Amino acid sequence: MTQKKESIVREALRKMAGKNAKLNPGKLQSRIMRTTGLDTVSIKIGMQALLDKKEIEAVEWDSMNCMPLGQMSLNLKPLPVEPHVHSWQQAVSISSLAPKAKKALSHKRVAGKMKGASDGFMVELIRSIEVLIQGQDDIPEGSPLFEASARFLCGSSKMLDDFGPTLLKTIGLDVERFSRSPRYVIVAGPPSPEAVVLIENPHSFERAIQSDASCAYVCTYGFGLTMSHDGYGTLLLENITTHLPHLKTLVRRGNPPKIRTLLEHQKLFFWGDLDLSGMRIYDSLHLQYPHIRLSALYGPMLKSLKEGGSHPYIPAAGKGKPGQPVQHKKLGELKDSVAQRVANLCAQRAVDQEIVLEGFKELSMHQLSEAMIEEFFNE
CATH class of the missing domain: 3.40.1360 (Dna Topoisomerase Vi A Subunit; Chain: A, domain 2)
Structure with a gap:
């Protein structure tokens, strides 16, 4: 039961902090209550569990409510990696792509779009990207991007466009070679x-x-x-x-x-x-x-x-x-x-x-x- 409350409070703090690693103490208990629906006792149990694991820290604490009296630092346990994200990043890591391309394709924004794809498809897609990059000089200049995407990337005309020009340049594709939609x-x-x-x-x-x-x-x-x-x-x-x-x-x-x-x-x-x-x-x-x-x-x-x-x-x-x-x-x-x-x-x-x-x-x-x-x- 304590573990469940700990998890709920952890995700509430993560949501409130966003990209920040610190939270101000002002009305923190009330904010957690509004976010989670937990009562004060449950919030105290969750906060104490996080404090014991050093996932939250502050110079001074209100021991009665287990609330910080000053700015609180967060070192929350990272979210678990979803299976499709792990599979995609694994497929990228074993490819022959350049390190810069691997880093770009491993980003969670790209990996997140592979939800629903099988491990085999991901490996096939990475291989298709490798073939496209290696053979791009043989593609006539001005060829439509959608046609190249459909031809090389598993019959999908939209995938290259969805990756966007910045990512395509990073992985080594000459985007100027292709024409966009008419x-x-x-x-x-x-x-x-x-x-x-x-x-x-x-x-x-x-x-x-x-x-x-x-x-x-x-x-x-x-x-x-x-x-x-x-x-x-x-x-x-x-x-x-x-x-x-x-x-x-x-x-x-x-x-x-x-x-x-x-x-x-x-x-x-x-x-x-x-x-x-x-x-x-x-x-x-x-x-x-x-x-x-x-x-x-x-x-x-x-x-x-x-x-x-x-x-x-x-x-x-x-x-x-x-x-x-x-x-x-x-x-x-x-x-x-x-x-x-x-x-x-x-x-x-x-x-x-x-x-x-x-x-x-x-x-x-x-x-x-x-x-x-x-x-x-x-x-």
């Missing part, structure tokens, strides 16, 4: 557009191309991400910055120039949701494309914000990231003063771009200016 942008417009608008959300992209044929519009659909409202802008940013060299362009309407040509257009604008996330996306785009500006299509959204057609940052509105307004305070000044002004205006409430249903032909041609903010927000 990336796409959708474009629409004439051969010589009067302006180019990068649009965060696909619904607004569809509305824009139905209303105007003089400008070019660029958007990212949900390839590689879930089809969530929050992910489109981030994917657009990644595609036209990090992944531009390998980007595939799909023409939705018209005969627009190539994406690189569109991004060099002197009238390059960004239009997304009127929220802090949208301003962060724009700020990152501005670093890569200094000539980009916020689109005048933000104007009607500012007017809606002023008139009460806005929502707070809550999960029900698809903007439930805790502390988003707080993060804005850490953002610092944006590179673009107009964007900074807009970020200040939408710090507490937001407006999604789908609220704009008309005016595309005129507004797509212009950038959002301080004067327009005054016109739309203060009229």
Whole structure:
């Protein structure tokens, strides 16, 4: 019975300490009680057992309750290694992989993902990794990572991607040799557009191309991400910055120039949701494309914000990231003063771009200016 209480108290202390090796004594007994449901007598028995084994130490103790009177040091017995973790680490240790690769693959984050696999499969997988590393020079450059994974790693297309680029580099795989999942942008417009608008959300992209044929519009659909409202802008940013060299362009309407040509257009604008996330996306785009500006299509959204057609940052509105307004305070000044002004205006409430249903032909041609903010927000 004492051993059970000892074990329960040990795990409670481990949970409370996290990665720390010390615990403060403040209300420790009450905290253990809330965590375990044990009464004070049971907690005392468990603490005394740990003290006797020198798993916990402190300079002074309340002997009546067996509680530390100062900071308590922890030297808790380590958790038992799960069988699948032990089997995986054993398979790694007997392989011919380099010491650095063995250390990386033995990490519990990797080993933990082998739960449910047989010992034989683990040995086979390690051998497959060895074959892949040794024969990677024979794989044509630009080969899809998912294909290489399926071909070499026991028919699993996702395993290499799940390992992640850092681990793959550490074990000796040249990740630059492989292409990732295909990336796409959708474009629409004439051969010589009067302006180019990068649009965060696909619904607004569809509305824009139905209303105007003089400008070019660029958007990212949900390839590689879930089809969530929050992910489109981030994917657009990644595609036209990090992944531009390998980007595939799909023409939705018209005969627009190539994406690189569109991004060099002197009238390059960004239009997304009127929220802090949208301003962060724009700020990152501005670093890569200094000539980009916020689109005048933000104007009607500012007017809606002023008139009460806005929502707070809550999960029900698809903007439930805790502390988003707080993060804005850490953002610092944006590179673009107009964007900074807009970020200040939408710090507490937001407006999604789908609220704009008309005016595309005129507004797509212009950038959002301080004067327009005054016109739309203060009229």
